[in-house]
Amino acid sequence: MLKMVGVETFYGKIKALHGVSLGVEKGQLVCILGANGAGKTTILKTICGITEPEYGTIHFNDEQIDHKDPEEIIKMGISHVPENRRIFPELTVNENLLMGGFLIKDKDLFAERFEKVTAHFPVLSKRSSQQAGTLSGGEQQMLAIARALMLEPQLLLLDEPSLGLSPKLVQEIFTIIQDLHQAGVTILLVEQNVNQALKIADYGYVLTSGKIFLSGTYDELYEEEKVREMYLGEGKYVRRARLWRS
Amino acid sequence: MNDVLTGLLQESVSGIALGCIYALIAFGFTLIYRATEVVNFAQGELMMVGAYVNFFFVTQFSGVLGGVNFWVYLFAFAGSIIFAILFGILLDYIINRPLKDEPVFSVIMATISLAIILRSLTAIIAGPISLVPASPFGDNTFNIGSVVISILDISIIIWTIVLMAIFYFFFNKTRWGIAMKATSTDPEAAQLMGIPIKQVYRFVWIFAALVGVIGGVLLAPRMALLDTNISYLGLKAFPAAILGGFGSIPGAVVGGIILGIIETISMGTLSFHFEWVKEINDIIVWIVLIVVLMIRPNGLFGIAKVKRV
Ligand SMILES: Nc1ncnc2c1ncn2[C@@H]1O[C@H](COP(=O)(O)OP(=O)(O)OP(=O)(O)O)[C@@H](O)[C@H]1O
Numbered sequence: 419m420l421k422m423v424g425v426e427t428f429y430g431k432i433k434a435l436h437g438v439s440l441g442v443e444k445g446q447l448v449c450i451l452g453a454n455g456a457g458k459t460t461i462l463k464t465i466c467g468i469t470e471p472e473y474g475t476i477h478f479n480d481e482q483i484d485h486k487d488p489e490e491i492i493k494m495g496i497s498h499v500p501e502n503r504r505i506f507p508e509l510t511v512n513e514n515l516l517m518g519g520f521l522i523k524d525k526d527l528f529a530e531r532f533e534k535v536t537a538h539f540p541v542l543s544k545r546s547s548q549q550a551g552t553l554s555g556g557e558q559q560m561l562a563i564a565r566a567l568m569l570e571p572q573l574l575l576l577d578e579p580s581l582g583l584s585p586k587l588v589q590e591i592f593t594i595i596q597d598l599h600q601a602g603v604t605i606l607l608v609e610q611n612v613n614q615a616l617k618i619a620d621y622g623y624v625l626t627s628g629k630i631f632l633s634g635t636y637d638e639l640y641e642e643e644k645v646r647e648m649y650l651g652e653g654k655y656v657r658r659a660r661l662w663r664s
Numbered sequence: 665m666n667d668v669l670t671g672l673l674q675e676s677v678s679g680i681a682l683g684c685i686y687a688l689i690a691f692g693f694t695l696i697y698r699a700t701e702v703v704n705f706a707q708g709e710l711m712m713v714g715a716y717v718n719f720f721f722v723t724q725f726s727g728v729l730g731g732v733n734f735w736v737y738l739f740a741f742a743g744s745i746i747f748a749i750l751f752g753i754l755l756d757y758i759i760n761r762p763l764k765d766e767p768v769f770s771v772i773m774a775t776i777s778l779a780i781i782l783r784s785l786t787a788i789i790a791g792p793i794s795l796v797p798a799s800p801f802g803d804n805t806f807n808i809g810s811v812v813i814s815i816l817d818i819s820i821i822i823w824t825i826v827l828m829a830i831f832y833f834f835f836n837k838t839r840w841g842i843a844m845k846a847t848s849t850d851p852e853a854a855q856l857m858g859i860p861i862k863q864v865y866r867f868v869w870i871f872a873a874l875v876g877v878i879g880g881v882l883l884a885p886r887m888a889l890l891d892t893n894i895s896y897l898g899l900k901a902f903p904a905a906i907l908g909g910f911g912s913i914p915g916a917v918v919g920g921i922i923l924g925i926i927e928t929i930s931m932g933t934l935s936f937h938f939e940w941v942k943e944i945n946d947i948i949v950w951i952v953l954i955v956v957l958m959i960r961p962n963g964l965f966g967i968a969k970v971k972r973v
């Protein structure tokens with residue numbers, strides 16, 4: 419469904435992606451792991467056209483989408499829940515959802531989607547006319563996801579949806595992601611909660627300094643000592659850190 | 665004492681009318697600032713162009729229709745509005761788009777150049793002489809008690825209210841209006857919603873041109889003479905915007921109106937009764953501004969942070 423080949427993205431002269439190739443099949447939940455600054459967010463931004471790749475190609479449903487404007491890409495069925503939620507704080511919850519469905523011109527269709535999404539997130543309907551900036555972190559994340567679901571995307575890009583949430587809310591967000599996955603939405607997930615993300619993912623890519631370093635299923639990645647060390651809390655780095663603390 | 669009160673009331677109405685013009689300029693200015701962080705130094709020139717273009721249309725249409733009448737003003741006004749829309753689109757193409765990836769500072773410099781170019785071009789096209797603008801209402805007035813009110817002033821106030829009501833409705837109730845607000849706070853997130861932000865910016869420039877031109881159309885009949893110096897009234901948009909709270913749209917409108925009232929009263933009644941006020945007429949606005957900022961550093965409608973960083 420999504421295919422990236424040899425993508426290189428620059429911020430000015432700084433190269434953030436050094437030839438990234440990855441694929442997502444229909445119905446899959448694919449996860450991208452990597453340290454801070456590895457380029458995970460850049461991958462998602464490049465897919466939906468916020469940043470343009472200098473080299474390489476991106477295909478979505480066999481149509482080339484690199485060098486398309488974001489609005490065209492979104493129209494084709496990709497929605498993006500950005501890092502740090504990026505809800506519109508001065509708009510109300512309902513207005514945020516209205517923006518999520520900006521591309522829906524048909525009033526009835528909009529009403530139908532709106533019903534569906536708010537039924538899925540009852541917290542939001544309780545706060546419908548509240549300014550989104552006054553919501554709690556967890557509610558804001560729900561709103562960000564709900565907003566992206568207004569278009570019923572074929573592919574949903576999620577950038578660290580559990581960032582800054584309490585363990586209980588992290589659990590809730592992961593349940594939502596799993597539900598969406600089971601409902602058939604294809605998902606590309608960037609996460610720091612590696613253990614949890616890999617458990618629900620069909621496939622994972624490990625990114626270091628803008629390059630794909632490893633890829634595989636949870637079991638395959640688990641076999642890799644480096645991954646365990648760096649991300650799964652079993653390596654010598656972690657043990658050393660624990661020693662240090664105690 | 666009664667005379668003083670009458671004078672004050674009369675000046676207040678006239679001050680509100682003048683303030684409405686400031687409010688329109690400050691509104692256009694704030695709109696662009698909120699959406700693009702660009703301080704548009706040409707907002708006063710947009711108003712000046714509006715005044716001239718309307719004058720041109722009035723002259724042309726009165727030739728066609730045989731004399732100046734109601735229809736002439738109406739058609740001229742419609743013509744000016746169409747002009748404003750086209751002008752806004754043009755500005756988007758020559759100022760906004762080519763410079764979209766450049767630092768905000770470059771765009772601000774471009775608006776300064778634009779201001780100078782517009783002033784010179786207008787002077788070249790219209791010739792060096794001042795024009796005598798006509799008013800659709802002549803010097804007609806009406807009385808409430810002993811307070812004499814100019815119909816022109818009232819019509820300026822009504823036009824401004826109508827315009828602001830339309831904008832209020834647009835920004836709060838329509839899909840595109842809310843999308844413009846969303847784009848102003850977070851363009852990248854707006855793009856992720858599929859909002860075509862290029863079109864949003866074009867709308868912003870069209871609106872700025874519209875309020876500028878309409879401001880000019882409304883202001884010109886108040887002036888004894890029309891020359892390119894009226895563009896300097898545009899500089900009042902700054903104290904107006906700061907007074908109301910920089911970046912706040914209601915603030916810009918209220919700030920503009922307060923400014924108009926203060927200016928008119930200080931030049932009228934206050935100067936008449938207190939010799940020293942006459943001396944400080946030119947700076948009274950700035951004094952008020954400093955006092956307000958001392959009490960409320962973010963202005964009357966101040967929002968401490970305009971943009972998410
Ligand atoms: N707007 C930008 N301008 C310049 N450099 C940028 C910009 N955004 C990201 N970068 C750089 O690109 C690299 C990749 O950034 P990116 O945000 O994609 O990382 P990330 O993997 O998402 O990190 P994190 O886990 O912290 O979110 C980093 O080195 C970063 O400094």
Ligand SMILES: [Mg+2]
Pocket residue numbers: 458459460501577
């Ligand atoms: Mg990131």
